[in-house]
Amino acid sequence: MIKGMGWLLLLTLLFSVDxxxxxxxxxxxxxxxYLSAYEYVNNVDSLSIDMALKKVDIAINYHLNCQYFREFSFVNLRKGESLSNLRLKAGYGATPIKFDVDSFLQRLHSDYPTDHRVSKVLGDFYNKVYYDFGDSWGERSEVLLEKSNSYYLQAFENGVYDYYSLYALGYYQSLNENYFDAQRWLLKSLKLKPDEDLTNYSLAVTYLFDGLPQKGIRYAERAYELYSDSLSKSDAARITGILHLKTQQLNEAKVFFEKANELHPQYRPNQMYLLKVATELGDDSLSVKLAKEVLMAEKYSPELAEEMNxxxxxxxxxxxxCQVYDEVLEIYSVDSEVCGNIRFHYGKLLYKNGQKxxxxxxxxxxxxxxxxxxxSNHQVFDAIEQTLARIK
Structure with missing residues (x-):
């Protein structure tokens, strides 16, 4: 009995120390x-699994510089400093410390096969390697994603997950065009963190690609509300507009395309979607104005003129x-390349309208x-001769 109490006392003491x-x-x-934190955990004689995972956390998330997560440098911040700003300054920090996170986690996984927190951290690790380094890390990006997905799934099946691992499981399925499975994971993620902008956005996109635009609208609108930076907010507004357009809610689509265009001016996808909905609504003044703006911004592009047609x-x-082409030809009357590009596609437009x-x-x-x-040997002349041959 005394011996048993001795072991209990020792375990309690070890737990207290940890x-x-x-x-x-x-x-x-x-x-x-951060340097002191890493040195502290690195100097612990025998790492418990909790301390081992803490060491990985510090290395991955609080390093100053790192070489492919195999070598790190750390710093103790002084008043007024931030890690993100210091990371922009090359060569700042202490002598790099070797720490191969990959092999360390694999050994941990082998030593503690039933502790699925390690599986979850392995999923986090390969996911971060995928985003930070991609193919340059030493394995193909798709292999990194497969590993991340596999470890996240293993952890989930054993009750270990968070909103991000569920999001990543959904993202992986969406990349493989398994939209129903992607939606299942993303909805689980939103239950844990309903106001996560990226999850709402990604879910909206899966509904768009799955041909279920009506289901995606609420998530796209929520992503638009949640995003704070203008580019992401513009993307969310455009996706919301597309979903409304797919459901023939043209006025609602126009509102969101206008928002997208205001947030990211002169961005061609936003302009083209706004132009599309303007033409479908029969708004001639807006259609002509937008078409002219876009065409003048990319006046040498044959692909754009073809898209306009x-x-x-x-x-x-x-x-x-035709009105747009006439006005642009007048504005650029002394620019032969612009005139050639516009007249060539103007001719193709007239041909398709039966005006041979x-x-x-x-x-x-x-x-x-x-x-x-x-x-005379430029490829544009071959295209012209081929077009003239078709117009008889």
Whole structure:
């Protein structure tokens, strides 16, 4: 009985020491003393699994510099300093410390096969390697994601997970176009953290790709509300607009495309979606204004002019695009390359509208424009001859 109480006393003492050590480390981290925190845990003679995972946490999340998570340098912050700012300064910090996190975690996983916190941390590790280094780490990006997914799934099946691991499981399924499974994981993640912007955004996208736009609208709108930076907010607004467009809610779609365009001005996808909904709503003044702005911004792009033709033909509003082409030709009348590009696609537009004679005349004029700027062996002349051959 006394012997048994002795073992119990020893275990209690060891537990007390471990708790004290972790409290000390947490205090150092809270106060920005990252080098001291790492040195403290690194000098512990025998690491418990909790202390081992704490060591990994400090290395991955609180390093100053690292080489592929195999070598780290740390720093103790001084008043007014931040880790993110110091990371921008090359060569700052103490002598690098070798610590191969990958092999360390694998040994830990082997030593503690039933402690699935290690599986979860392995999932976190390979997920972070994927985002931070990708193929340059030494394994293909897809292999890193597969490993992360496998460890996260193993941990989940044994009751160890958080909102991010559930998100990552959903993200992996969405990459493989398993949208139903992706939605299942992402919804689980949102139950743990409903106001996570990226999860709401990703869920909305899976519903879009899965052909269920109505289900995605609430999550896209929520992501738009949650995002604070203008680019992410613009992306969320555009996705929301697309989902409304898919459900034929044109006025709602227009509102969100306008928001997206305001947040990220002169970004072609935003402009083109706003142009599309403007044409479908029959808003001729907005359609002409936008089409002209976009075309003038990329006046040498044949792909854009081709996209314009397709968009206006789809809604049977070619007279609006003809007006745009006429105005742009007038503005750039002395730029032969712009005129050649516009007239060539103007001719193709007229041909598709059944105006063959006018189409041939326009394409032939584009050839004269291009002859002013290109050598006779330029590929544009082959395209012109092929187009003229089709217009009979």
């Amino acid at each position: 708790v004290t050590a972790q409290s000390k480390i947490d205090s150092l981290i809270f106060n920005g003393q 397709s968009l206006f033909l789809q809604v049977d509003k070619i007279e609006w695009l 004679r006018e189409a041939r005349k326009m394409v032939k004029q584009s050839r004269k424009d291009f002859e002013m700027v290109f050598e």
